[in-house]
Amino acid sequence: MKRTLFSLLAASTLVMTLPAVAGAAPGKVDRPVNLRSAPSASEGSVYRTLQPGTKLEVLDESNTYWLKVQVAGKTGYVSSSYVTYTKDTSSAASTKAASSSTTQSGSSSSAAASSSVKQASAPASSAAAATVKPAVLPAASPTVAAGSGIVTKNVNFRSEPVTGSDVYRVLAAGESFTAVELSNSAWLKITDASGVTGYVSTGYVTYTLAGVTSTPPSATDIPVTTPDPAIVVPSPQPELSVPAPSDVPSGTAITPDTADRVIQNALDLQGITRYGFGKSEAPVLFDCSSFTRYVFGLEGVSLPFGTAYQKDIGIAVDKNQWQKGDLLFFWSSVPGLIGHVGIYDGNGNLVHNSASKDGVAVSPLDLKYWQDHYVSARRVLQ
Structure with missing residues (x-):
């Protein structure tokens, strides 16, 4: 009886530790990327910059854009667009099988307990690996046909449809691209000539998508690449007078205070x-x-x-x-x-x-x- 209980306890301990081990996935850095203390480009701090070829362990997919990783014993976050890693899809199957094994009655024989340990630790024969590289594997919306576009003013090519996200590079005026989908009124998902997929502000490009051609922009400034200072998209408003350049503004008398x-x-x-x-x-x-x-x-x-x-x-x-x-x-x-x-x-x-x-x-x-x-x-x- 004691031997049976000991075997069941050992089996439970082994099964409980499996998900943590199976959860980590090997990966490597494709392009220079910051290892950050938080999954955000504007919060937390940067531990250091990881160079191409650096090996790491992917601990968790925090969200669509960020990975929790471990590098040389240091845990932090990197943008998923700069990393290639292997996702082991067998983990869930192994965990499910292990959980099923541990639900057997406590009155089972020592042989049954031994069998459950073997089942929990054996790798799933149908394990499959999927290589994840979001930045270079664009997936167009199934309901929107890909279109084309051209940059009208220099614009930041970003990893996410949000100001402050990582910038791949600045797209030059005249550069052409493939329009993938309109994320919202402010951001367009595109794929550039080199095959990288990201986002640009709709105010700096013209494009044709699903038979609709965008209106040429009137903005005169470029989006910022850093969270601070602010981004300016000047668009003179008709209800306000705009003085000519170099003129001194007029109005109420200006006093020292x-x-x-x-x-x-x-x-x-x-x-x-x-x-x-x-x-x-x-x-x-x-x-x-x-x-x-x-x-x-x-x-x-x-x-x-x-x-x-x-x-x-x-x-x-x-x-x-x-x-x-x-x-x-x-x-x-x-x-x-x-x-x-x-x-x-x-x-x-x-x-x-x-x-x-x-x-x-x-x-x-x-x-x-x-x-x-x-x-x-x-x-x-x-």
Whole structure:
């Protein structure tokens, strides 16, 4: 009797440990990818960058885009688009068989217990392996025929249909692609000439899909490749006057304390305003340029919508001559090409509507990011 109980206990212990062992799958890195502390491109931290050929163990598929992996004893997350791994589909069958074995009555003979141990540990003869490589195995929607398209303005080619996701590369204007499906009104799933599948903003391409041709975009800025600063898609609105470049905005008389009121207007929107791609829905949803236009507008100072226009308003200011209320401009994706704007607060900080913070933020300008990405400044309060 004791020997029977011991055999059953040993069988149960072995069966319980099988799923953890079978769950790990071998894999390797195809392209340089960050090993992160969290399954997100904008949260957590980067442990290190894994180089092509690095071997790893895939512990779990966190979601469609992220894998939980272990590399040299370090556990973290990587984008599934940069990794090839083998998924062992026999694990579920082995676990099910093992579970069935352990449900046998406790009165079974020692021979039956021994048999259950053998059944639990034996590999399934029908095991199958599937190679997973999401980035290069596009699967078009079964209800939508693939179409074609062309890039009208340089645009980020991303791994996911969301701002802040990994960027494969920048697609150049004139580059053609295969349109796979329209994910939503803002994102198009495509396959480029090299066979890689990803997503682009619909505002920077024209395409034909299922007999429908897109309308050529009117945007003038490029989506950012980093979560911060904000993305700007200028689209002049007819109900607002747009001053000609280099003209000084007109409106209520500008006094010495106008800059203080502009800064306070901006800070008062903390916790109220959120970031929205190309949005101008006062006071709850702005992008970076519609935000500056709004807070200046509260003081009777008219600014255009879009960094492409705001960068020429007022007068140019040297970096060491900034004053409170000056507009500061930064590049995001392409060095020198302005993609973000904020307001200098006079105390070494940038007050701006941030995509990564999803709202109004105050950022120290002595941080390396702002130092490296600074382009120019303009004074509109004179």
